[in-house]
Amino acid sequence: MASFVDWFGKEQHRGTPVVVKMENTNFSLLEVESPGSGSVKQKGKGKNAKQLTWVLLLKAHKAAGCVAWIGSGVMILLGGIKKRLILRQGLAPEGKSKGKLFTVIRAFLVFAVIMLFVETCAHTLDWHFEVPQWPSSVDIWDMPQVGIHAFFTGWVYFRANYIAPVLRGFNNYCIFWFLLQSFDRILLALGCVYIKLKGIKPIPVNPSLESDDVEDPYGGHPMVLVQIPMCNEREVFEQSISAVCQLDWPKSRMLIQVLDDSSDVETRFLIKGEVSKWHQKGVNIVYRHREDRTGYKAGNMKAGMQCDYVKDYEFVAIFDADFQPKSDFLKRTVPHFRDNPELALVQTRWSFVNKDENLLTRLQNINLSFHFEVEQQVNGHFLNFFGFNGTAGVWRIKALEESGGWLERTTVEDMDIAVRAHLQGWKFIFLNDVRCLCELPESYEAYRKQQQRWHSGPMQLIKLCFWDIIRAKISWAKKANMICLFFALRKFILPSVSFTLFCIILPMTMFVPEAPLPVWVVCYVPAVMSALNVLPSIKSAPFLIPFLLFENTMSVTKFWAMVTGLLKLSGSHEWVVTKKTGRVSEGDLLKMEKEAKPTLALDKTMSESNIDALKAQDVKLMPLIPAHAAPVKKKKNRLYWVEISLAGLLFAAAGRSLLSAHGIHFYYLLFQAVSFLVVGLDLIGEQVS
Numbered sequence: 006m007a008s009f010v011d012w013f014g015k016e017q018h019r020g021t022p023v024v025v026k027m028e029n030t031n032f033s034l035l036e037v038e039s040p041g042s043g044s045v046k047q048k049g050k051g052k053n054a055k056q057l058t059w060v061l062l063l064k065a066h067k068a069a070g071c072v073a074w075i076g077s078g079v080m081i082l083l084g085g086i087k088k089r090l091i092l093r094q095g096l097a098p099e100g101k102s103k104g105k106l107f108t109v110i111r112a113f114l115v116f117a118v119i120m121l122f123v124e125t126c127a128h129t130l131d132w133h134f135e136v137p138q139w140p141s142s143v144d145i146w147d148m149p150q151v152g153i154h155a156f157f158t159g160w161v162y163f164r165a166n167y168i169a170p171v172l173r174g175f176n177n178y179c180i181f182w183f184l185l186q187s188f189d190r191i192l193l194a195l196g197c198v199y200i201k202l203k204g205i206k207p208i209p210v211n212p213s214l215e216s217d218d219v220e221d222p223y224g225g226h227p228m229v230l231v232q233i234p235m236c237n238e239r240e241v242f243e244q245s246i247s248a249v250c251q252l253d254w255p256k257s258r259m260l261i262q263v264l265d266d267s268s269d270v271e272t273r274f275l276i277k278g279e280v281s282k283w284h285q286k287g288v289n290i291v292y293r294h295r296e297d298r299t300g301y302k303a304g305n306m307k308a309g310m311q312c313d314y315v316k317d318y319e320f321v322a323i324f325d326a327d328f329q330p331k332s333d334f335l336k337r338t339v340p341h342f343r344d345n346p347e348l349a350l351v352q353t354r355w356s357f358v359n360k361d362e363n364l365l366t367r368l369q370n371i372n373l374s375f376h377f378e379v380e381q382q383v384n385g386h387f388l389n390f391f392g393f394n395g396t397a398g399v400w401r402i403k404a405l406e407e408s409g410g411w412l413e414r415t416t417v418e419d420m421d422i423a424v425r426a427h428l429q430g431w432k433f434i435f436l437n438d439v440r441c442l443c444e445l446p447e448s449y450e451a452y453r454k455q456q457q458r459w460h461s462g463p464m465q466l467i468k469l470c471f472w473d474i475i476r477a478k479i480s481w482a483k484k485a486n487m488i489c490l491f492f493a494l495r496k497f498i499l500p501s502v503s504f505t506l507f508c509i510i511l512p513m514t515m516f517v518p519e520a521p522l523p524v525w526v527v528c529y530v531p532a533v534m535s536a537l538n539v540l541p542s543i544k545s546a547p548f549l550i551p552f553l554l555f556e557n558t559m560s561v562t563k564f565w566a567m568v569t570g571l572l573k574l575s576g577s578h579e580w581v582v583t584k585k586t587g588r589v590s591e592g593d594l595l596k597m598e599k600e601a602k603p604t605l606a607l608d609k610t611m612s613e614s615n616i617d618a619l620k621a622q623d624v625k626l627m628p629l630i631p632a633h634a635a636p637v638k639k640k641k642n643r644l645y646w647v648e649i650s651l652a653g654l655l656f657a658a659a660g661r662s663l664l665s666a667h668g669i670h671f672y673y674l675l676f677q678a679v680s681f682l683v684v685g686l687d688l689i690g691e692q693v694s
Contacts, residue, residue, distance in 0.1 A: 082679070085686045089644060097641040106565050110650045113509065117657035120516045127157050128664050169519035172510070179506040180526055182498050187534055189494055194537045196383035205386060207434045209340040223255040227342075229335060230318040230402070231259060234305045235276070235326035236266035236298070241444065241585045242276050248329035250283045250290065253336060260318065261290040264309045266298045300413030301580035302395075303421075307411040310402075318402060325396040327585045328355075329442040337439050338399045349404030349431030350423070352381065353397045356440040359586075364548075365452060365690035366445045368555050371538055371545045373445075378437065378541035385435030388486060390427045395419030397441035404431045414469060416580050417462030424470055424487070428477040444585045448691040449684065450643060454581045456559060457566040463496040464570030465578075500563035507531075507557045508651055512658035512674065518665065528669050554680035555689075561647055642692065648685030652678045 088094045130153070199205075216224035231249055235242055249261055263280050267273045273294060280292040295308060306323070309315075320339060324330060338351045354377045360370040384391040395418070405411075408425040415421050423433070446452040467488075474484055506526075514522050535553040539546050569576060655678035662671040683689055 082683065082686075082688070085688045086682075089642065089686050090649075095641055097643050099644065103646045104565075106561075106568075107647050107650060110647060110654065113512075114650050114654045114657070117512060117516065117654050117661075121657045121660050123157065123160065124516070124661055124664060126153060164517055165519050168517050172513060172517050172520035175505075175510055176514070176520055176522060179502050179510060180522075182502045183506055183526065183530070186494055186499050186502065187530055189490065190534060190537060193379050193383050194540070196387060197379045197541075200382060200386055206438060207341060207385075207436060210344040212340045212343075214336065214340060214343075223258055226255050226258045227320060227339060228318040229254060229259050229339065229399075230315060230321040231261045232264055232306055232309055232321060232323050233262065233326060234264045234266070234302050234309075234323070236302075236305075236582050237269050237272055238267075238326040238582065238585065239269070239272045239275060241327040242272075243279055244329055245324060245326050246276075246279050246283065246290075248331075249324060250286075250288045251332050252330065252334060253332040256287060256289050259289060259335075260314070261288065262309050262312075263290065263292045264305045265292065265294045266301075266305050267294070268298070300411075301416075301418075303411040303413045303418035306418075307413070310405070310410060315402070320399050321402055321405070322399045323396055324441070325443070327444045328396055330397070331441070334439065334441065335399070338436065341434055341436075342399075342401060347430070347432050348434060349401050349408075349426045350393060350433045351399045352385070352391070352394060352433065352435050353439040353441050354378075354381075354435075354437050355394070355397060355443050357445050358442055359444055359447060362445075362447055363690055364551065365449060366447060367545060367548055368552050369445045369452065371542050371548065371552050372556070374542040374545075375538045375540075377435075379537075381435045382437045385433055388483075389432040389434075390483070390487075390491075391423070391433055391435060392417075392491070393419040393423040393433075397443070401431075404429070407431075415462045415465040416458045416578060417466060420463060421466055421470075424466065425473075427483070427487070428470075428473060428479060430479065446583050446690075447586060448584070449687055449689050451584045452690065453562055453645075455583045456562050457569075457576075458580065460496070460500060460563045460566040461570035463492060464567050465573075467492045467496070468571070497567065500560050500567055503557060503560035504564035507677070508561060508655075511670075512654050515658040515661040515665075515670065515674070522670075524669055527673055550676075551680075554677055555684075557677060558648065558680045558684050561651060565647075642687040645685045645687065648681045652681035652685055654678075655681060 089096060214225040216222055216226075231252070233245055233249060235245075246261075246263060252259065261283075263276060265273060265276050267276065277292050277294075280290055283290050293309060293312075295305060298304070300307065310321070320342065322330075322335065322338075334353070338353065341351050342348050355373065357366070357370055357373075360366050381391050381394075404426050405422065408422060408429050408431070410422075411418055412421055427433075446455060471488070474487055477484065506522075511522055511527065514520055531553055532549075535549055535556075538552065539549050545552070568574070655674050659671055659674035659678055662674055
C-alpha cells in the first residue's frame with residue numbers, strides 16, 4: 006500500500022508538458038508533450054534523439070511500476086484464492102449453517118450465472134441482446150439454433166414486460182432514498198464547514214475550578230467517579246488503568262472503579278494486581294468483579310453504580326479498557342457542567358494509535374473521523390443531541406438516574422441511555438478538540454462483530470422506545486429529528502439502501518437492460534459522498550476509491566445486522582468484546598517516560614510478580630487455577646461465504662456488462678467484485694494464519 010501511495014502522489018496529470026534541460030550546451034532544448042498529444046516541439050535548431058529516448062524511458066519506467074503494482078496485487082489475490090478457497094489452508098472451522106442471507110444471495114448468483122451463459126450464446130449468434138428476427142426458412146439442421154432462438158425470444162419478452170417494470174420500481178424507490186440520505190450528508194458537511202468558518206466550539210460558562218476556601222483548596226473540584234469496564238482484555242488493561250490513575254484531579258475528590266467481568270482467572274489476577282499497585286501509590290481505586298456477566302457492559306456499569314458510596318459523587322467518567330485519556334481530560338470536560346444544570350453529557354473525540362497499521366484500520370479511521378468531526382459535532386452544536394459513544398465521556402449522575410440508569414435490553418446501552426436522557430430534556434455537548442487515545446480493531450473478524458453489534462442494537466432500540474418518543478414532553482421537531490433522521494434515515498435507510506442498490510439491483514440491471522441505473526447513481530454521487538467522508542481526514546485521500554468499495558462491501562454485514570435486530574433473530578443480542586492488541590504510539594511512550602515517576606518502570610512488573618501473593622489471598626479462586634498454563638490457541642482466518650457469493654454475482658454482472666460495452670458499469674462491478682472477494686477470503690486487515 007505504501008508503494009501505491011508513493012506512485013499516486015508522484016503521478017503526473019495527463020496533458021502536462023515535460024521539459025528536459027541538459028547541462029551540455031551542445032544539446033538542444035526539447036519540450037515533449039504528454040503521450041496523448043503525440044507531438045514534439047523543438048526549441049532549437051537541432052533535434053536530439055537521446056533526450057527523447059530518455060524521457061520516454063522515464064515514462065515507460067513509471068508505467069511499468071504501475072503495472073507491477075497491479076500485477077503484485079493480482080498475484081496476492083490469486084494466491085489467497087488458491088490457499089484459502091481451494092487448498093483450505095490455515096482456516097478456522099466453519100459453522101454448520103451459512104445463514105439465510107447466504108441462501109438468498111446464492112439464488113441470485115445461480116440466476117446470474119445461467120443468464121450470463123444464455124446472453125453469451127446470444128452474443129456469439131450475433132443477436133446483440135435484442136429480440137432476434139425469425140429466419141425466413143428453417144432447415145432440419147437448424148433446429149438447435151431455432152430452439153435457442155425461441156428460448157431467448159421468450160426470455161426477452163418476459164423480461165421486458167414483467168421483470169423490467171418491477172425492477173424499475175425498485176430502482177426509483179432506492180434512488181429516492183439514496184438521494185435523500187446523500188442530501189442529509191451534504192447538509193451535515195455544510196454544518197461542519199459553518200462551524201469551522203465561525204470558529205465555534207463549546208466554552209464553559211465558568212472554567213475555573215479554584216476554591217476561595219483556604220481550608221478546602223479543592224472545594225471547587227466536584228466529586229468524580231471514573232469507571233473502567235472490561236472483560237478478558239488482558240492486552241490493554243494495564244495502559245488504560247495507568248492513564249486513568251494519572252488524571253490531573255485531586256485524589257480526595259476522585260474514585261476509580263475497575264469493573265472487571267473477566268472469566269479468565271489469570272487475567273483477573275493481573276488486573277487485580279495492577280489495581281493493588283496503584284492503590285499502594287495513593288490512588289483512590291477499587292476493584293470489582295462479577296461472577297455472573299448478566300447484561301454484559303450495561304449490567305457491569307449498573308452494578309458499579311449501585312454501590313453505596315456512589316451517592317457522594319456528582320459525575321461519572323467512562324473509559325473502555327483500551328482508552329488512554331490525557332492527564333487534563335477531567336479539567337477540560339467537567340467545567341462545562343458548572344453553571345449549566347441542563348447539561349447531562351460531555352462527549353469527547355476518539356483518536357487512534359494504530360490508524361496506519363493496515364488498510365482496514367486506515368478505512369476505519371476515515372469513517373470514524375467523519376462520524377466525530379461532522380455528525381457528532383454538528384448534531385451537538387445545532388441540536389444538543391447525539392448518540393453517546395459508550396466511552397470517553399462524562400455524565401451527570403443525576404441525569405443517569407432520572408433517565409432510568411443503565412438498561413440491559415439492547416446491545417447499544419450507550420445509545421439507549423442517550424435517547425432516554427434526551428427525552429427527559431437533558432442536553433449534550435461534543436468537544437472536538439479533546440481527544441482520547443484508543444485502538445481500532447485490526448482483524449476483519451473483530452471489526453465485523455463490532456459492526457454487527459453497532460447496527461443490530463439501534464433496531465432493537467427503536468422498537469422499544471418508539472412510543473416513548475411519541476409521548477415524550479419535548480417539541481415535535483425534536484421527535485421528528487429522532488425518529489426520521491437519527492433512527493430511520495441514518496440507522497435504517499443508509500445500510501439497507503446501500504446494500505440493495507449496489508449489491509443486488511445494480512447487478513440485476515445488467516441482465517435486465519430495460520431497467521438501467523443512470524451513471525450518476527453508480528459513479529458520480531457515490532464519489533462525491535466518499536469525498537465528503539475523506540475531508541475530515543484529508544491525508545487519507547489516496548484511499549478514496551478503496552473506502553467507497555469497502556463501505557459498499559460492509560453494507561452487507563450492516564444490513565443483515567439491522568434485519569436480525571428488527572426480527573430478533575439468533576445472535577441479535579450477542580455482545581462480543583472487540584479484541585485489541587494493546588498498541589501504544591511511540592510519541593506516547595516517550596511522553597509516559599518523561600511524565601512517569603522513577604518507580605513506574607519497576608512498578609509495571611509488579612502486577613506479574615505479585616500474582617502468586619494475590620492467589621494466596623484469594624482462597625475462593627485457588628481451585629480454579631490450572632496447574633499448567635493452557636496452550637494458546639492459534640488464531641486462524643475465516644471464509645465469509647456471503648461476501649464470496651456476492652463477489653461471484655458481481656463478476657457475472659461485470660461479464661454481462663462487458664458484452665454490452667456499458668463502460669463505467671463494468672469497471673465499477675469488476676472492482677466491487679474484487680473488493681467482496683478480498684473481504685470474503687479475509688485478506689484485509691490482520692493476517693493471523
